[in-house]
Amino acid sequence: DTAVSQTPKYLVTQMGNDKSIKCEQNLGHDTMYWYKQDSKKFLKIMFSYNNKELIINETVPNRFSPKSPDKAHLNLHINSLELGDSAVYFCASSQEVSGTGGPYNEQFFGPGTRLTVL
C-alpha cells in the first residue's frame, strides 16, 4: 500500500499554462506539506496544512495555490507556469504532536512529481 501518493509523476507543459498536482495520504495523518526540490537538490518547504488549515506559507508566488479538500488530500495548483517552476515537487505528511505545533514526528514523503516547463 502506498502511504503518500502523488499524481502525476511527470508533468511537461508550456510556459503560461495552468496545472495541478495531486497528493493523497492514507496514513491518517493530520498535517500535510508541499516541498520544492530544485535542480541542485535543494529542498524547501512551500506550504503546510494541519486539519485542512494553512499553518505554513513560505515566500511562494501567489501563482501557487494549495487546496486541502480534506485531511487526506493536499493539491497544488500552479497558474501561469514559468521556466523557474521546473523542479521536483514533493508532498509529505505527518501526525503533529498534539498541542505543540511542531513536526516532531517523522514526515512521510511521496515519490515526487517532476515538473518541466518548456
Added chain:
Amino acid sequence: AQSVTQLDSHVSVSEGTPVLLRCNYSSSYSPSLFWYVQHPNKGLQLLLKYTSAATLVKGINGFEAEFKKSETSFHLTKPSAHMSDAAEYFCVVTIISNFGNEKLTFGTGTRLTIIP
C-alpha cells in the same frame, strides 16, 4: 537565526569502510534534528531523529548520529558502507516558521558514492 550546514557536497568511500557525513547547525533554542536519505528518483525516507532524548541516536540500516551541543554538530556515521547506501543524504533541523510553528529546514545534501 536557525540554519543547517552540510560540510561536504560529495563523499566517496569504498564498500566495507566507514561512512562519515558531516552536519553543523545553528539554533537559538534546542532544535530537533533529523537525517533523511533520498535514493535516485525516489522520495525521502527518515534515517533517524534527535529530539532531546539520548544524544547518540540509532537509525535504520546501521546508521547512527551523535548530537554534540558544544560543537553544534550532528554527524551521521556507519561502520561499514554497503553498495545500497549510495544516495543523497539530507541533514534537517527544525526552525520556527513565520506562523510561529516549527518547520523542517533541509541542508543542501551530501551525495554518498560507494566504490566497489
